[in-house]
Amino acid sequence: MTVGDRRRVSIFGATGSIGQNTIDLIARDRDAYEVVALTGGANVAQLASDARMLGAQVAVTAHEDRLEDLRAALAGSDVQAAAGRSALIEAATRPADWVMSAIVGAAGLEPGLRALEQGATLALANKESMVCAGPLMLRKAQENGAQLLPVDSEHSAVFQALIGEDLSAVERVIITASGGAFRDWPLEDLDKATPQQAATHPNWAMGQRITIDSASMFNKALELIETREFFGLDPEKIETVVHPESMIHALVGFNDGALMAHVGPPDMRHAIGFALNHPARKTLPVERLDLVKLGQLTFRAPCETRWPALRLAREVMQAGGLMGAVFNAAKETALDGFIEGRIPFTRMAGVVEEVLTRLSSQAGHNAAGITLDKVSEADHLARAEALAVMQDETWQD
Numbered sequence: 001m002t003v004g005d006r007r008r009v010s011i012f013g014a015t016g017s018i019g020q021n022t023i024d025l026i027a028r029d030r031d032a033y034e035v036v037a038l039t040g041g042a043n044v045a046q047l048a049s050d051a052r053m054l055g056a057q058v059a060v061t062a063h064e065d066r067l068e069d070l071r072a073a074l075a076g077s078d079v080q081a082a083a084g085r086s087a088l089i090e091a092a093t094r095p096a097d098w099v100m101s102a103i104v105g106a107a108g109l110e111p112g113l114r115a116l117e118q119g120a121t122l123a124l125a126n127k128e129s130m131v132c133a134g135p136l137m138l139r140k141a142q143e144n145g146a147q148l149l150p151v152d153s154e155h156s157a158v159f160q161a162l163i164g165e166d167l168s169a170v171e172r173v174i175i176t177a178s179g180g181a182f183r184d185w186p187l188e189d190l191d192k193a194t195p196q197q198a199a200t201h202p203n204w205a206m207g208q209r210i211t212i213d214s215a216s217m218f219n220k221a222l223e224l225i226e227t228r229e230f231f232g233l234d235p236e237k238i239e240t241v242v243h244p245e246s247m248i249h250a251l252v253g254f255n256d257g258a259l260m261a262h263v264g265p266p267d268m269r270h271a272i273g274f275a276l277n278h279p280a281r282k283t284l285p286v287e288r289l290d291l292v293k294l295g296q297l298t299f300r301a302p303c304e305t306r307w308p309a310l311r312l313a314r315e316v317m318q319a320g321g322l323m324g325a326v327f328n329a330a331k332e333t334a335l336d337g338f339i340e341g342r343i344p345f346t347r348m349a350g351v352v353e354e355v356l357t358r359l360s361s362q363a364g365h366n367a368a369g370i371t372l373d374k375v376s377e378a379d380h381l382a383r384a385e386a387l388a389v390m391q392d393e394t395w396q397d
């Protein structure tokens with residue numbers, strides 16, 4: 001369904017890195033879209049200016065205390081202003097044809113589920129949705145005739161390599177990792193790494209949290225689990241390799257030995273645009289690769305001493321059930337601890353591992369019985385445990 005022949009679109013997390021790249025694409029062809037809802041956080045000036053530019057029905061800030069600022073910034077326009085979690089959920093239930101899920105963290109799960117319930121095509125940048133509640137996301141999509149499309153560059157690459165293929169012929173999937181900010185640091189220096197250093201990515205321009213997660217490889221850990229959930233692959237078939245140039249995003253190996261690679265410059269507008277135009281392929285404003293200029297591409301084995309998050313991801317995939325939700329919530333809390341200077345960079349994995357051990361009873365839940373309430377409960381438990389683990393720790397940098 002469309003308004004006239006315009007597609008109705010909403011963007012959750014519109015003020016973030018993925019949200020802004022999505023707006024960039026939509027703004028280039030704005031007459032093709034009817035913008036329903038844009039949501040953001042504290043940056044109400046950006047939110048209001050984008051909502052005005054695109055003529056959105058409603059702009060929602062997650063922060064209730066920013067409602068007056070948002071209203072003021074929207075004065076004189078037809079855009080409705082709203083604030084708070086319930087307003088965000090209400091916006092997510094407004095019918096739309098295509099929705100970008102680009103809130104960071106488990107906070108993005110429920111808005112995405114509500115959009116699926118409306119039958120919208122959900123472009124999923126929020127990998128946490130699949131990590132915390134993969135079976136629930138797939139079930140909601142199926143029950144409502146909605147389509148889920150991956151936006152994470154690796155998963156978009158796998159999705160594209162699988163078009164026209166039979167999943168039973170897949171031998172392995174390799175997702176690549178840049179290695180993040182500390183790829184080449186001596187191991188003994190990692191203890192002293194600051195949030196600012198960790199939030200500097202060699203190749204990609206992304207939000208602060210995912211950039212730090214790239215340095216610790218918690219991002220890749222989430223993506224391994226996301227690969228398992230999204231494509232229903234056995235964990236043994238999913239690998240990662242360090243590829244410092246970030247040009248190959250993923251490779252799919254078939255049982256005849258063929259290995260199909262998806263190659264492109266690190267620009268999220270490719271994966272976003274692919275999901276926006278699917279099943280068509282339209283021209284996108286991304287750089288075209290000059291292979292000769294590129295010269296060579298390199299690969300390294302991922303070191304689990306440097307990146308223990310990769311080992312934890314394997315354990316989570318084996319355990320199944322609600323352990324993905326536990327893992328993600330513990331990781332989010334440990335990341336807050338690092339950003340706020342309460343624990344060193346190298347302690348994040350230890351905190352997460354301790355929480356996984358304490359809450360191992362959450363493993364083995366029947367996938368078919370996973371509900372939003374159960375996921376929220378596991379999430380809250382894990383956050384409380386992670387805080388308890390970190391409570392007595394002191395660290396001076």
Ligand code: NAD
Nearest residue numbers: 013015016017018040041062102103104107125126206207
């Ligand atoms: P970001 O920090 O730049 O933006 C996050 C957005 O979510 C902002 O609009 C912010 O206001 C909003 N937000 C944050 N907390 C919220 C809350 N509690 N309630 C409601 N809104 C909230 O993040 P990003 O880099 O754009 O990443 C967004 C998602 O996409 C993440 O799940 C990330 O893992 C995933 N992703 C990002 C990239 C990238 O290139 N940035 C690539 C692949 C996947």
Ligand code: MG
Nearest residue numbers: 152153154223
């Ligand atoms: Mg990715």
